[in-house]
Amino acid sequence: MNLILVTFIILLAFTSYYFGRKKALVIQSSQRLTALPKFYGYYLAAWCAAPALIIFALWSVFEPSIVKTFILQDYTDQNLTKNELQLIYTKVKALAAGTYTGNITNFLDESANKYIQLKGIANSAKVAIILAILIFSLSFAYRSVQKNDRMREPVEIFLKWVLFVASLGAVLVTIGIVFSLLFEAIRFFQAVKIFDFIFGTHWYPAKTFVRDGQPDPELMKDAFGAVPLFAGTFFIAFIAMCVAIPIGLLSGIYLSEYAGRGVRKYAKPIIEILAGIPTVVYGFFAALTVGPFVKEIGNAMGLEVSAESALAAGAVMGVMIIPFISSLSDDVMTAVPQNLRDGSYAMGATKSETVKKVIFPAALPGIVGSILLAVSRAVGETMIVVMASGLAANLTMNPLESTSTITAQIVVILIGDQQFGDPKTQSAFALGISLFIVTLFLNVIALSVVKKYREKYE
């Protein structure tokens, strides 16, 4: 029903576009148009679609809760809690849809009939109202087309609002995500002291699991210390950067300064393919190929190496990040004006001197920006760590042992069955928001550094 209605509105809008344009051509024969003919079409189409769709959306949002209020009115005298009322409403809906399998009481049956009836009324009312609005707004718009009113401004204003609503939606979703993280995290911090979370050195949430009732507060104190996770996160990111920064920068310098046009044309896309490989693939590459390889080499050298080592995960993550650094640093170095290169060469500087003393310093802010973006990518990376570096949150600085990161622990916490309201589940939100703050911080620095660089040359 809804689908038909929306399709109808959209089809009508298309038709009115062509109709409006045609009308404009008719007007053109007797008087000067106020805008190009297509604006007449847009004007009609916008007036046709926008009010009807807005009313449709509002109706769809509010209809269920209104119907619910009507149904539950009959139960107000029974002194039921909110949850019980919700349960009854769910039952009524299931009964009306014919999917209810429990005991059918008379009372429930009556409510279900009432529900079906209400739904029917609501549907007919919706169709009637929307048809009325379509007729009203179309005839209003058609009148102003006939009068040859100014068409350009209303269409531009309409477009401005469409764009505004789209951006507003994006911003609101972001804010919503941040707040949902924040609220759950706050509830977590009511159970666990923020001090214990930030400075505790033991991460072992499984310990707090109890079958019934509340876990022992003494246990909670020692189970949610996030230090091993932060340490692990930055440790693995550090290993990744040790791999990615040298290789990425050197290949960036090669691409921008040394490679001929032919080499650059093929080499750059090939390096960028690295960025397109799904992280799961990197994950099993790290777990099944690099991990055992590192272990074998370590064992041959007489070292104790875990099969799931921070080194393997970090190294593979570094490979994944190479294209970020090489491609971005190549771009910023290529953007250094040619006349600076000429100036340096004309002084008798060699290519490597020019790169070292002129190109690299001039591009440094952009390069730093690209490195910071890469770090925030490394900090947020999940899959490789989950697969290759184990899940036990060891506090260690030995790259040959396994360690875990914030992201990997969130995965551990949220796979399988969870209980909402449990501190263990809520701890994922606390971890999530700490991670969010860290990457936000890195991104803000990176963007401001890059911006500063841009100002220098413009």
Next chain:
Amino acid sequence: MSKIKAENVNVYYGSKQALFDVSIDIAEKEVTALIGPSGCGKSTFLRCLNRMNDVIDICRVEGSIKMDNLELNSRKLDVVRLRENVGMVFQKPNPFPKTIYENVAYGPTIHGIAQSKEEMDQIVETSLKKAALWNEVKDRLDEIGTGLSGGQQQRLCIARAISVSPEVILMDEPCSALDPIATAQIEELIDDLKKEVTIVIVTHSMSQAARVSQKTGFFHLGKLIEFGPTDKIFKNPDNQQTQDYITGRFG
């Protein structure tokens, strides 16, 4: 006395020929101006003199260019040494995004000229004085060179070029991005510099060529149409095309 002697120089960009059999004698400690309409090859010729055309992949230079009997257009030539001897100033001021001091010290550093900090300070000061910039910047040598005005930037580039005491300075339309006052300062500077250095300047401004140069060469469509004393070129040229260009009938 001849400093640079070019014979039958042909330059190609890919399959397109940009210079045709250019032969020219550039005299020592004089200013030689190269004039001509845009795209006539005068900048291309200038860039042959310090091998800046090497930077362009598709560029090919044929013929002989000798500086003090050293063949410049040879594979065996040490380009770094050549560019130490032949400085260049570009159309758009291009100081490095470094401090004023570092800009001037750039050449002496890469060629290992200064043995000590004091010597380097001395070189920087002399170069800036010769470029008539010292008084304006002596209190802010650690400021970024790109923060100076256009004219000051160009004089900084000249200071950078003379910091390694080159024998020749090539100038590629050094005043085209500058206002008349800055232009006058640069022209005055060129006049001073020619006591010690051979200067080759490419310019679009015929009045500038007339003011600063002793010899003038007129290029057209990749050919050197006429070359001679500036006075003669401007007052009594042999060639009709030169006459037309000078009097503004084309170009």
